[in-house]
Amino acid sequence: MKATLIYGPHDIRFENVPDPQIKLPTDAIVRVVASCVCGSDLWPYRGVTPTSEPHPIGHEFVGVVEEVGSEVSKVKRGDFVIAPFAISDGTCAHCRNGITTSCAHGGWWGSSGADGFPTDGGQAEALRVPLADGTLFPLTGQADAALIPSLLTLSDVMGTGHHVALSARVKQGDRVVVVGDGAVGLCAVLAAKRLGANQIIAMSRHPQRQALARDFGATDIITERGEEGAERVRELTRGVGADAVLECVGTKESMQQAFDAARPGGRVGFVGVPHGGPEAPISQMFYSNIGLAGGAAPARVYMPDLLPDVLEGRIEPGRVFDLELPLSQVADAYSAMDERRAIKVLLRP
Numbered sequence: 001m002k003a004t005l006i007y008g009p010h011d012i013r014f015e016n017v018p019d020p021q022i023k024l025p026t027d028a029i030v031r032v033v034a035s036c037v038c039g040s041d042l043w044p045y046r047g048v049t050p051t052s053e054p055h056p057i058g059h060e061f062v063g064v065v066e067e068v069g070s071e072v073s074k075v076k077r078g079d080f081v082i083a084p085f086a087i088s089d090g091t092c093a094h095c096r097n098g099i100t101t102s103c104a105h106g107g108w109w110g111s112s113g114a115d116g117f118p119t120d121g122g123q124a125e126a127l128r129v130p131l132a133d134g135t136l137f138p139l140t141g142q143a144d145a146a147l148i149p150s151l152l153t154l155s156d157v158m159g160t161g162h163h164v165a166l167s168a169r170v171k172q173g174d175r176v177v178v179v180g181d182g183a184v185g186l187c188a189v190l191a192a193k194r195l196g197a198n199q200i201i202a203m204s205r206h207p208q209r210q211a212l213a214r215d216f217g218a219t220d221i222i223t224e225r226g227e228e229g230a231e232r233v234r235e236l237t238r239g240v241g242a243d244a245v246l247e248c249v250g251t252k253e254s255m256q257q258a259f260d261a262a263r264p265g266g267r268v269g270f271v272g273v274p275h276g277g278p279e280a281p282i283s284q285m286f287y288s289n290i291g292l293a294g295g296a297a298p299a300r301v302y303m304p305d306l307l308p309d310v311l312e313g314r315i316e317p318g319r320v321f322d323l324e325l326p327l328s329q330v331a332d333a334y335s336a337m338d339e340r341r342a343i344k345v346l347l348r349p
């Protein structure tokens with residue numbers, strides 16, 4: 001079978017690998033139905049995160065269970081499953097506290113593996129899933145083909161958008177600013193709307209992303225950045241600033257932008273993977289009583305909550321996919337996202 005490996009900057013290869021096999025009784029083998037490229041995959045693609053040796057890549061996928069180990073009881077052969085971007089047992093103290101991304105026995109797709117075996121990546125035809133009972137979320141019945149893109153977003157971007165909104169404690173009637181117009185930022189708009197925000201200001205300079213942000217519930221679009229951007233937020237919020245700001249980029253500039261958009265007593269949620277040394281402005285937080293929370297989203301935990309909204313069509317996060325390619329063209333998918341020709345690329349084997 002074939003899987004995607006990253007060899008180094010701008011070097012993505014779709015090549016033959018051994019068929020996945022059950023290594024531990026808690027494993028499952030999943031045949032991938034759809035996968036995709038994440039904005040965070042672009043960090044190693046661009047060489048910002050170094051790749052010391054070739055390894056499998058991809059951490060978002062949905063598929064059908066092909067085989068399970070002897071200790072797997074919650075998923076069975078033939079189940080349609082959604083995989084979150086982190087592996088977790090669902091039973092350790094951190095998982096029970098709802099932070100599956102800190103699972104004591106968990107790990108990451110495409111890594112050297114926490115269980116003694118290398119972990120496969122999700123941009124593949126099939127893969128071994130460790131800790132299948134905790135990691136995989138099975139649907140009741142098979143997935144409607146039209147819903148597959150939206151179901152796939154529960155692997156990461158929609159769960160992450162929900163996490164940033166919860167971290168900033170978005171509630172009914174809030175004025176919200178979203179920093180970042182990638183797939184996560186767009187899903188954060190959707191999540192804020194779903195939680196009852198009254199005003200949602202999306203910061204975006206791309207016409208196509210602005211249009212989708214509006215469809216997802218944004219009431220205002222700001223193209224200005226920095227101090228000008230903060231000034232525009234104040235204008236749009238009657239001189240006060242936002243109740244909640246959702247930071248979905250992860251850079252020094254975007255983090256400062258988030259704090260400058262928040263009102264005194266407001267909250268900043270953050271889910272952008274930190275790059276380039278973003279820092280929390282403690283003095284500004286102190287004198288303005290602005291709170292900060294967030295981090296790697298426990299996407300697995302949010303699936304039961306978000307799934308009914310997807311199944312019943314109340315949210316359509318799958319609209320963030322604006323390009324679909326065969327999995328064999330995965331290298332083109334990376335370049336399309338790298339060059340911002342696509343918001344997010346769906347891949348089907």
Ligand SMILES: [Zn+2]
Pocket residue numbers: 088089090091092093094095096100102103104105106
């Ligand atoms: Zn755990």
